[in-house]
Amino acid sequence: MSTSVDDVVVTGLGATTPLGGDVASTWDALLAGRSGVSRITDDWVKEFPAQLVARLAEDPVARLDRVRARRLDRSQQVAVIAAEEAWQDSGAGDAGVDPLRIAVVFGTGIGGALTLLGQDDVLEEKGPKRVSPFTIPMLMPNGPAAAVGLAVGAKGGVHAPVSACASGAEAIRWGLDLLRFDRADVVLVGGTEACVHPLPMAGFAAMRAMSTRNDEPERASRPFDKARDGFVLGEGAAAIVLERADAAKARGARVHARLAGAGGTADGYDLVAPHPEGEGAGRAIAAAIRDAGLTPADIAHVNAHATSTPVGDTAEAAAIRGAIGEHVVVTATKSQTGHLLGAAGALESVFTILALREQIVPATANLDDPDDDAAVQALDIVRREPRRMTLSAAVNDSFGFGGHNIALVFTTV
Amino acid sequence: MSEDIQTGLAEILEEVAGVAPADATPEKSFTEDLDVDSLSMVEIATAVEDKFGVAIPDDELGNIKTVGDAISFIQKNQ
Numbered sequence: 001m002s003t004s005v006d007d008v009v010v011t012g013l014g015a016t017t018p019l020g021g022d023v024a025s026t027w028d029a030l031l032a033g034r035s036g037v038s039r040i041t042d043d044w045v046k047e048f049p050a051q052l053v054a055r056l057a058e059d060p061v062a063r064l065d066r067v068r069a070r071r072l073d074r075s076q077q078v079a080v081i082a083a084e085e086a087w088q089d090s091g092a093g094d095a096g097v098d099p100l101r102i103a104v105v106f107g108t109g110i111g112g113a114l115t116l117l118g119q120d121d122v123l124e125e126k127g128p129k130r131v132s133p134f135t136i137p138m139l140m141p142n143g144p145a146a147a148v149g150l151a152v153g154a155k156g157g158v159h160a161p162v163s164a165c166a167s168g169a170e171a172i173r174w175g176l177d178l179l180r181f182d183r184a185d186v187v188l189v190g191g192t193e194a195c196v197h198p199l200p201m202a203g204f205a206a207m208r209a210m211s212t213r214n215d216e217p218e219r220a221s222r223p224f225d226k227a228r229d230g231f232v233l234g235e236g237a238a239a240i241v242l243e244r245a246d247a248a249k250a251r252g253a254r255v256h257a258r259l260a261g262a263g264g265t266a267d268g269y270d271l272v273a274p275h276p277e278g279e280g281a282g283r284a285i286a287a288a289i290r291d292a293g294l295t296p297a298d299i300a301h302v303n304a305h306a307t308s309t310p311v312g313d314t315a316e317a318a319a320i321r322g323a324i325g326e327h328v329v330v331t332a333t334k335s336q337t338g339h340l341l342g343a344a345g346a347l348e349s350v351f352t353i354l355a356l357r358e359q360i361v362p363a364t365a366n367l368d369d370p371d372d373d374a375a376v377q378a379l380d381i382v383r384r385e386p387r388r389m390t391l392s393a394a395v396n397d398s399f400g401f402g403g404h405n406i407a408l409v410f411t412t413v
Numbered sequence: 414m415s416e417d418i419q420t421g422l423a424e425i426l427e428e429v430a431g432v433a434p435a436d437a438t439p440e441k442s443f444t445e446d447l448d449v450d451s452l453s454m455v456e457i458a459t460a461v462e463d464k465f466g467v468a469i470p471d472d473e474l475g476n477i478k479t480v481g482d483a484i485s486f487i488q489k490n491q
Contacts, residue, residue, distance in 0.1 A: 067431035133455040 012090025012241030054338025107167030164400030169345025234338030263287025278319025
């Protein structure tokens with residue numbers, strides 16, 4: 001593919017997820033078909049209809065300095081761990097980039113819920129004087145972005161998009177724009193979430209959004225399958241380092257893939273329900289492909305948002321079929337990772353980048369019996385085993401409560 | 414007595430701010446020498462109240478600049 005000075009490339013990847021404590025172990029577990037989902041055994045869960053969760057494979061506190069860890073909410077801890085891996089992978093820290101030209105865009109869906117709820121317990125039990133002075137910087141939704149900014153010494157700007165489960169993808173789109181507008185030379189982007197707690201679990205369960213397949217944890221997240229009954233809440237973070245292609249080349253950086261385009265739309269339909277035909281989602285995908293200077297025929301693969309909810313998956317299938325076509329090879333990796341909410345778009349972009357780099361599409365676990373829906377039936381969804389194939393361009397799409405739709409186009413270099 | 418207080422204070426400083434106990438000597442300034450920020454000082458004050466049974470009012474907290482200042486405050490108010 002031809003390149004121009006405004007081309008943006010991926011030079012660093014980082015993640016800590018229910019499948020592994022870094023990118024390599026997460027990717028290996030994904031290709032091996034392992035599940036990150038388990039059943040909660042704590043007493044509080046007994047009355048809960050949905051008792052499943054995709055917990056982090058590695059405790060973040062064990063990875064961080066003790067004092068540093070106690071001043072960061074869990075969502076900040078995992079953000080920092082993923083960001084530091086991506087930063088190291090990129091080599092940007094050793095390349096002498098001016099801190100004034102380093103920016104961070106890091107999103108979260110929920111923010112520091114564990115801190116908010118934990119300190120509310122302190123307030124109720126011990127009174128206001130016992131509430132931690134770190135409560136606000138730990139619960140604010142820009143807290144993860146700010147912690148990441150400090151970790152890499154970013155002084156060119158720190159931003160925190162909040163668009164529910166599209167936040168991680170939205171961060172990547174903002175990063176692309178910052179580089180295109182020459183507001184930074186290196187942008188560290190990503191998403192984070194860590195809100196496994198009775199209140200968010202009860203709230204999502206009250207929406208009837210979560211799987212209640214409690215006796216079969218590893219079978220519960222089953223995007224596009226006829227028997228799907230909701231998502232499984234996951235926790236973790238993923239991070240990506242973006243740079244303009246010419247600068248990356250000049251410093252001899254290894255390039256994983258190219259971020260060729262992005263599109264974003266709003267459904268304008270309902271606060272939480274997706275448009276049944278995926279109208280806004282399809283517009284986002286089409287816009288991203290146009291922005292990349294490609295046509296639908298060029299797109300070989302989609303890492304779908306597909307959370308395993310009954311209405312969401314069919315709406316997305318319609319959007320993909322309408323905006324790209326029936327030739328595209330689809331996978332839904334939440335079948336193994338669970339749904340990382342504000343980190344989902346970042347993690348699935350990491351998977352999309354690795355699919356392009358390694359020329360392999362991971363399988364959708366638990367897709368035993370595809371939904372009868374016409375669009376689901378029409379799509380080529382990878383099942384059982386990963387598929388080796390030639391890939392030059394791929395889409396990752398993400399949608400969030402609020403009607404937010406983001407699509408990203410990645411290509412090989 | 415002041416040695417017990419210094420030891421107790423050093424334990425708090427280690428827990429809250431990661432200060433090595435050997436560094437928590439009376440002449441050390443919390444902000445200049447031990448890198449303790451203002452929010453951590455609030456946590457330290459709360460921990461001092463728990464451990465030594467002395468309340469540190471906000472207007473007094475600002476006057477406590479060194480480990481020695483904290484030891485004297487605790488001694489006077491215990």
